[in-house]
Amino acid sequence: MSYNFKAEMNKPERLAPGHRMCAGxxxxxxxxxxxxxxxxxxxxxxxxxxxxxxxxxxxxxxxxYEDSYIHNAFENAGxxxxxxxxxxxxxxxxxxxxxxxxxxxxxxxxxxxxxxxQSLSGAMERNHDMVYVCYDNGAYMNTGIQRSxxxxxxxxxTTTPVGKQSDGKMQNRKDLASIIAAHDVPYVAQSTLLGxxxxxxxxxxxxxxxxxxxxxxxxxxxxxxxxxxxxxxMEICKLGVETCYWPLFEVDHGKWILNYEPKKKxxxxxxxxxxxRFRHLFKKGNEHLLEQFQAEVDRRWEDLKFRCSRx
Amino acid sequence: xxxRERLSGNEAISYAIKQxxxxxxxxxxxxxxxxxxxxxxxxIANGEMDTEFIPVESEHSSMxxxxxxxAAGARSLTATSSCGLALMWEELYxxxxxxxxxxxxxxxxxxxxxxxxNCDHSDSMGARDTGFLxxxxxxxxxxxxxxxxxxxxAEHKDVMLPIMICQDGFITSHAVExxxxxxxxxxxxxxxxxxxxxxxxxEKQPMAMGPYAVSNYYMETKxxxxxxxxxxxxxxxxxxxxxxxxxxxxxxxxxxxxLDDADYAIVIIGSAAGATxxxxxxxxxxxxxxxxxxLRVFRPxxxxxxxxxxxxxxxxxIMDRSECFRGKGGxxxxxxxxxxxxxxxxxxAFNLIYGLGxxxxxxxxxxxxYEDLMAYDKDGxxxxxxxxxxxxx
Numbered sequence: 001m002s003y004n005f006k007a008e009m010n011k012p013e014r015l016a017p018g019h020r021m022c023a024g025x026x027x028x029x030x031x032x033x034x035x036x037x038x039x040x041x042x043x044x045x046x047x048x049x050x051x052x053x054x055x056x057x058x059x060x061x062x063x064x065y066e067d068s069y070i071h072n073a074f075e076n077a078g079x080x081x082x083x084x085x086x087x088x089x090x091x092x093x094x095x096x097x098x099x100x101x102x103x104x105x106x107x108x109x110x111x112x113x114x115x116x117x118q119s120l121s122g123a124m125e126r127n128h129d130m131v132y133v134c135y136d137n138g139a140y141m142n143t144g145i146q147r148s149x150x151x152x153x154x155x156x157x158t159t160t161p162v163g164k165q166s167d168g169k170m171q172n173r174k175d176l177a178s179i180i181a182a183h184d185v186p187y188v189a190q191s192t193l194l195g196x197x198x199x200x201x202x203x204x205x206x207x208x209x210x211x212x213x214x215x216x217x218x219x220x221x222x223x224x225x226x227x228x229x230x231x232x233x234m235e236i237c238k239l240g241v242e243t244c245y246w247p248l249f250e251v252d253h254g255k256w257i258l259n260y261e262p263k264k265k266x267x268x269x270x271x272x273x274x275x276x277r278f279r280h281l282f283k284k285g286n287e288h289l290l291e292q293f294q295a296e297v298d299r300r301w302e303d304l305k306f307r308c309s310r311x
Numbered sequence: 312x313x314x315r316e317r318l319s320g321n322e323a324i325s326y327a328i329k330q331x332x333x334x335x336x337x338x339x340x341x342x343x344x345x346x347x348x349x350x351x352x353x354x355i356a357n358g359e360m361d362t363e364f365i366p367v368e369s370e371h372s373s374m375x376x377x378x379x380x381x382a383a384g385a386r387s388l389t390a391t392s393s394c395g396l397a398l399m400w401e402e403l404y405x406x407x408x409x410x411x412x413x414x415x416x417x418x419x420x421x422x423x424x425x426x427x428x429n430c431d432h433s434d435s436m437g438a439r440d441t442g443f444l445x446x447x448x449x450x451x452x453x454x455x456x457x458x459x460x461x462x463x464x465a466e467h468k469d470v471m472l473p474i475m476i477c478q479d480g481f482i483t484s485h486a487v488e489x490x491x492x493x494x495x496x497x498x499x500x501x502x503x504x505x506x507x508x509x510x511x512x513x514e515k516q517p518m519a520m521g522p523y524a525v526s527n528y529y530m531e532t533k534x535x536x537x538x539x540x541x542x543x544x545x546x547x548x549x550x551x552x553x554x555x556x557x558x559x560x561x562x563x564x565x566x567x568x569x570l571d572d573a574d575y576a577i578v579i580i581g582s583a584a585g586a587t588x589x590x591x592x593x594x595x596x597x598x599x600x601x602x603x604x605x606l607r608v609f610r611p612x613x614x615x616x617x618x619x620x621x622x623x624x625x626x627x628x629i630m631d632r633s634e635c636f637r638g639k640g641g642x643x644x645x646x647x648x649x650x651x652x653x654x655x656x657x658x659x660a661f662n663l664i665y666g667l668g669x670x671x672x673x674x675x676x677x678x679x680x681y682e683d684l685m686a687y688d689k690d691g692x693x694x695x696x697x698x699x700x701x702x703x704x
Binding site: 043045047054055058059060061063065066067068069070071072073075076078079080081082083084086087088089090091093094096097098099101118119121122125126 | 334335337361362363365366367368369371372373375376377378379380381382383384385387401402405511512513514517518519520521522523524525528
């Protein structure tokens with residue numbers, strides 16, 4: 001697939017400006033990037049789990065979406081969109097709709113990894129022709145930075161606060177992309193906000209136009225929750241990839257594909273140091289915590305490379 | 312010519328669903344409503360209807376998907392019981408506040424715990440404040456008739472609210488009765504096509520549903536829902552009348568059985584009205600002036616109409632098949648007493664709890680209640696304001 005950055009950026013926006021998301025929010029950038037992958041002329045219904053995105057882009061009586069949009073609740077974005085998609089199929093059969101519609105649902109990691117996990121699993125297993133996009137910022141940011149199962153180990157959150165007896169979150173993050181890939185859906189990919197957005201754009205386009213269920217996991221940093229200067233978001237995302245903390249890969253009809261392998265894998269400190277939520281890891285005496293973090297990144301990276309090495 | 316059939320309540324409502332042929336049905340099995348999605352899935356498998364069935368992974372998802380489908384512009388429904396309804400809880404409110412006229416076939420069953428699969432009304436009564444219309448049935452014929460009328464009421468432009476068609480678990484859902492069905496064409500014409508004004512898949516005008524509404528807007532949405540609920544009263548009567556002209560069976564808010572001249576009355580919902588009617592016939596033979604008000608429509612609540620129907624009675628027993636743990640009676644008792652306070656203060660009313668978790672309600676039970684109502688009135692015999700009947704010795 002060819003990719004023309006300028007042409008893509010000149011497309012009409014499907015998420016109008018004027019919404020109430022924070023400046024530099026990774027979630028908003030993700031939504032705009034994914035929606036750009038819709039072909040002009042195709043209509044869409046956008047779904048949304050409750051979260052920052054929902055309460056900031058559809059505050060009555062204003063919607064920021066040019067397309068039809070439905071928010072239902074926190075834990076059921078998958079099921080809700082499966083109903084919309086099914087309605088489309090039968091109304092199309094009955095001749096009540098002519099246009100082509102695509103179905104794209106957005107959820108944060110809270111609405112996706114945790115409370116909405118069952119609903120997502122059901123929708124994926126039933127293979128509805130829809131895309132579920134998780135904008136993963138690694139905590140419940142809407143309610144004020146509480147840990148989720150997407151939160152990386154040792155992160156300082158408001159429910160895993162660092163203190164005399166605590167080094168932050170005690171558990172590793174859930175590998176949701178692998179879990180959804182295990183549903184045997186046609187397309188799963190992991191991406192983030194990089195350079196000219198080619199990686200995310202192409203994956204979004206593939207996800208939208210591959211028949212059946214597709215899942216995109218997009219690392220979408222939250223400047224408030226991660227505690228880094230807002231303008232550094234692209235650098236943070238890049239470091240996530242260059243340290244192999246957030247590898248870029250696809251699972252296309254069961255085939256694991258590694259999209260990018262850094263020439264020189266950077267140490268995890270480079271990703272963690274700019275983020276205030278990991279500040280305690282750089283205190284004297286906590287070197288072993290960094291070593292553990294690095295060991296987990298390495299283990300997952302090697303495991304991914306192994307999966308992608310099979311024909 | 313109407314079709315004579317022998318069907319269980321679950322078969323009857325499934326047959327009505329087949330005749331209405333809605334667009335989308337997501338559902339998850341739970342006793343005793345499981346048969347409904349099974350029958351529908353079989354009709355679809357055999358090419359007898361073209362509804363899209365979604366075998367979801369939970370009741371929360373069945374209501375969520377029903378909401379999604381209905382919002383998209385498809386006539387939709389689901390079925391459940393008991394804990395399944397409880398799991399849908401927040402979604403019931405979402406369906407109502409989004410003004411989606413979807414249907415829910417509820418087969419009433421006790422809520423856990425202890426876990427119990429048999430009939431009482433704790434599930435639907437717990438959902439009484441969700442904004443759903445609620446219509447109850449005494450027998451399988453009414454189950455069928457109520458479903459055929461459901462979308463006409465829910466989809467009316469002055470209403471636009473979700474509707475719960477309730478029947479008693481096992482007592483009607485699994486018992487086979489002789490009933491009369493309408494011809495497919497008649498049902499199809501009566502129900503008509505679903506043509507929503509606003510929906511997600513409207514090619515001419517996109518729509519956003521499910522906003523975040525701050526305090527400046529939230530309250531008006533509730534007021535609008537309540538107005539719609541009030542509007543439903545007129546629509547229910549109109550549709551019930553039109554259905555009467557079509558089928559010979561007209562429906563209103565409630566049925567009055569030998570109530571006209573009754574001194575002593577029972578107010579009851581659902582299948583237990585049958586045993587009560589038998590008791591009335593027996594006591595009438597002995598010269599006792601007893602009658603029944605069988606409530607069909609609980610939401611909207613026809614308070615003034617109920618009070619007017621009861622105002623000539625001396626004593627009334629209001630029968631609740633669910634607890635609400637206010638310590639003074641059940642939900643039906645509270646609402647009927649409030650209606651009497653407003654419109655018929657002189658009627659002395661008692662509140663009785665019966666039939667929880669499938670406990671039988673017999674003709675003898677009903678007879679004893681009438682005798683107690685009379686003894687209180689005539690002999691001043693004590694009658695507790697609120698009590699359980701049919702408890703183990």
